[in-house]
Every structure is written in C-alpha cells, then in structure tokens.
Amino acid sequence: MIQGVRTMTKDTWVVGLADLGRKDVEVAGGKGANLGELVRAGLPVPAGFVVTAQAFIRALEASGLRDELRDAAALGGFDDPDRLEEAAGRAGDIISRLEVPKDLKSAILAGYHGLGEWVAVAVRSSATAEDAEDTSFAGMNSTFTNVLGDDDVIDAVRRCWASLYAPRALSYRASQRLVEEPALAVIVQEMVDSERSGVMFTADPSTGDTSRLVIEAAFGLGEVVVSGEVEPDTYVVDKEGPTLASVRLGRKDVEIRRGDDGRDERRDLTPGRAAEQVLTESEVLELARTGLRIHAHYGQPQDVEWAASKGQWFVLQSRPITTMG
Known part of the structure; x- marks a missing residue:
C-alpha cells in the first residue's frame, strides 16, 4: 500500500490502486477500476492512487459551485455548436473558481508523497461512465504526463476535472442521453520514462x-x-x-x-x-x-x-x- 493512502470506505477521497477492482467504476472511473484489477492480477502496473469521483463532488460542494455547474452543463442545444461552446465556456469558468478543500488537498498530497521524493507522475482522467459497454469516453478527458511537484499535481487534478465539461465530452454525453450528473475520478501514477x-x-x-x-x-x-x-x-x-x-x-x-x-x-x-x-x-x-x-x-x-x-x-x-x- 502507498504510504498516506487509506483503504477504501464510502467516504474515502484517495484510494490506492491495489484497493480497487473492476467493480469500483463508480468510485475510480473505468480506467482507475481496471488498473486496480490489473494490479490485483499481478500485472506490472506503475504505482499510484486514485482521487475518487466522490472527492470531485466534495470539492464542488465545498466551493458552493455544484448547482451552478449543473445548470451550466444543462443548457441544452448540444447539436448547436454555439450553444455547446457557451455551455463549455461557462462550465470552464466555474471550474476555474474551484478551490480544492484543505483536507482533500492534504489527502492528495499524502498519496503523492507516498510515491517517493520529487517523483514525476502521470495525472489521468477516469470518468465513471468511461469504457462502459454502451458508452465510450476514451480519449475525451485530459491526461497530463511528467507532472512534478505539489502545486502542479493539484493543478493537474483540477484540469482533469475541468475536462469533464469540454465541448466534446458535453456533446457526447448529450448524444448518449446521459442526464445524470457527471463525475470524474483522477489517477495519479508514477511516470514511466518510456523508451x-x-x-x-x-x-x-x-x-x-x-x-x-x-x-x-x-x-x-x-x-x-x-x-x-x-x-x-x-x-x-x-x-x-x-x-x-x-x-x-x-x-x-x-x-x-x-x-x-x-x-x-x-x-x-x-x-x-x-x-x-x-x-x-x-x-x-x-x-x-x-x-x-x-x-x-x-x-x-x-x-x-x-x-x-x-x-x-x-x-x-x-x-x-x-x-x-
């Protein structure tokens, strides 16, 4: 287990990959759940943890922005490029005002520091609807590679959250008639210096x-x-x-x-x-x-x-x- 990362409970905001499995999509998103499954199967997966979908909701509620963001994303008319850009722009402005609560920030950084000292990481979005049998959000949400340092890790997590409301993601969600409030988990993994x-x-x-x-x-x-x-x-x-x-x-x-x-x-x-x-x-x-x-x-x-x-x-x-x- 990564130092600083707790075993999962319903209120956990940061979960080690080894504590996840394929059934944990609602917590870790499709990508995060599958990575946990691979770790459990003994496959060579880089060390890491997941900032859960519940952590994203926690950040929205602490900032008082949840209702405002929901309204912005539900503007409708997503077959109209202008309306789509307007909705995405409003959502992006709201996310830019989101402050990561101190307790959540501490949990994320505890997980990051547990990976080692001054470790480069990949910070990857993992949507809770991603890679489901009837939907495919693959590639629609953001990934950031070779992220270094506390401030950049927190910023990359926030930017992953923002990608949930990018025009392409909003349009696809509307085309699939996904009306539930979206949520996003974020994976933080030790970066492989890929040759x-x-x-x-x-x-x-x-x-x-x-x-x-x-x-x-x-x-x-x-x-x-x-x-x-x-x-x-x-x-x-x-x-x-x-x-x-x-x-x-x-x-x-x-x-x-x-x-x-x-x-x-x-x-x-x-x-x-x-x-x-x-x-x-x-x-x-x-x-x-x-x-x-x-x-x-x-x-x-x-x-x-x-x-x-x-x-x-x-x-x-x-x-x-x-x-x-």
Missing part, C-alpha cells in the same frame, strides 16, 4: 481474428501512437506458441521523452532512427505473453496500452476492444 511504448490488441481489430494478437510500437511515450502522430511498427502474433507471424515497420519521425527538467520533451528522430525496428522478436513474444495473461483474466479481447523502460514492461491501461472487423 518504447504503444498499444496491444489481444485480437486482430481489423479482422476480428481472435487467434492473433496485434502490437503497435514506437519510440518514447505512447501518446504519439494513440494520437496517430507517427506510423508505428506493427507486429502480428499467432497466439499458438506464441509465434511472430509478421512485422511491418512504420515511420517514427518523432518521440516524446522526459527532458533534463523532468518535463515532456518532443524530439525529432533522424531518418535512420525513424526507420529502426522498435522491438526484437523475443521482446514481441514476451509482450504478447503479457497480453495473453490480460486476455485470459478478462475473458474477452482487450485494448492494452504498454510501455518499456530500463528493461521492464509496464501495463498502463486495459479496456475491451470496442470495434472489431
């Missing part, structure tokens, strides 16, 4: 073939893969064995790495480096075995985000594959 990273599908998403596993890989942080900024290498693996079925090298022109100041640094890669193969065959198969463990644990095809640093593999996220050919 290589990417995504792994435990079934082929383009064909629906469940006998194969597909890995996409690039240099640096996986943001460049998820955002489509680079063309990653693609490795197709036959699960029987497993054995490597095919390799297609991509063009990885940029990478994002931790700079000397501890912050994200975007670097252009030389043509030679951009054309290099990211993973060896043995590494592909080692990573594939981790994917097979995750698939077996959940019992259905998974979309997994992974990273490699200093000879270690890390699982950053796992969720069901939402579309398959």
Whole structure:
C-alpha cells in the first residue's frame, strides 16, 4: 500500500490502486477500476492512487459551485455548436473558481508523497461512465504526463476535472442521453520514462481474428501512437506458441521523452532512427505473453496500452476492444 493512502470506505477521497477492482467504476472511473484489477492480477502496473469521483463532488460542494455547474452543463442545444461552446465556456469558468478543500488537498498530497521524493507522475482522467459497454469516453478527458511537484499535481487534478465539461465530452454525453450528473475520478501514477511504448490488441481489430494478437510500437511515450502522430511498427502474433507471424515497420519521425527538467520533451528522430525496428522478436513474444495473461483474466479481447523502460514492461491501461472487423 502507498504510504498516506487509506483503504477504501464510502467516504474515502484517495484510494490506492491495489484497493480497487473492476467493480469500483463508480468510485475510480473505468480506467482507475481496471488498473486496480490489473494490479490485483499481478500485472506490472506503475504505482499510484486514485482521487475518487466522490472527492470531485466534495470539492464542488465545498466551493458552493455544484448547482451552478449543473445548470451550466444543462443548457441544452448540444447539436448547436454555439450553444455547446457557451455551455463549455461557462462550465470552464466555474471550474476555474474551484478551490480544492484543505483536507482533500492534504489527502492528495499524502498519496503523492507516498510515491517517493520529487517523483514525476502521470495525472489521468477516469470518468465513471468511461469504457462502459454502451458508452465510450476514451480519449475525451485530459491526461497530463511528467507532472512534478505539489502545486502542479493539484493543478493537474483540477484540469482533469475541468475536462469533464469540454465541448466534446458535453456533446457526447448529450448524444448518449446521459442526464445524470457527471463525475470524474483522477489517477495519479508514477511516470514511466518510456523508451518504447504503444498499444496491444489481444485480437486482430481489423479482422476480428481472435487467434492473433496485434502490437503497435514506437519510440518514447505512447501518446504519439494513440494520437496517430507517427506510423508505428506493427507486429502480428499467432497466439499458438506464441509465434511472430509478421512485422511491418512504420515511420517514427518523432518521440516524446522526459527532458533534463523532468518535463515532456518532443524530439525529432533522424531518418535512420525513424526507420529502426522498435522491438526484437523475443521482446514481441514476451509482450504478447503479457497480453495473453490480460486476455485470459478478462475473458474477452482487450485494448492494452504498454510501455518499456530500463528493461521492464509496464501495463498502463486495459479496456475491451470496442470495434472489431
């Protein structure tokens, strides 16, 4: 257990990942609940904790802004871009006035300090409706990487809360007729200084073939893969064995790495480096075995985000594959 993080009760505002499981979506959001599930399954997940959805409500109530924010988000007309921007703008102004209560701030910083001294962290939104079977908020709420120091951690948590009311999130919520008051948990995890990273599908998403596993890989942080900024290498693996079925090298022109100041640094890669193969065959198969463990644990095809640093593999996220050919 992370020092300073309590075991979960109904009033807990900060919960260690090891105390969470897949049924805790209302507390930790979809992403946070799944990370806890992966920790419990013994998979290599970076250390961290969740600022619960209840903590967000606590902050709103302490600031006296809950009703005002609810009214702003319910302006309606979300098929009208102007009305949508107005609603998002009003909600953003309200969130900017939100002060994190002292007791909640102390709980968050106790969790952060429990990760170590002057630790860079990733601060990631985890919506309570995220990755549900009939909705997909993936990518709509904010993530901040290489966050350092008490003030920046608290600011990143607040900015994650604000992303719950961004135009895209408001529009999607309205299109799905989600009328309940939204809530957002926030994950704070030790930052992996990713040398290589990417995504792994435990079934082929383009064909629906469940006998194969597909890995996409690039240099640096996986943001460049998820955002489509680079063309990653693609490795197709036959699960029987497993054995490597095919390799297609991509063009990885940029990478994002931790700079000397501890912050994200975007670097252009030389043509030679951009054309290099990211993973060896043995590494592909080692990573594939981790994917097979995750698939077996959940019992259905998974979309997994992974990273490699200093000879270690890390699982950053796992969720069901939402579309398959």
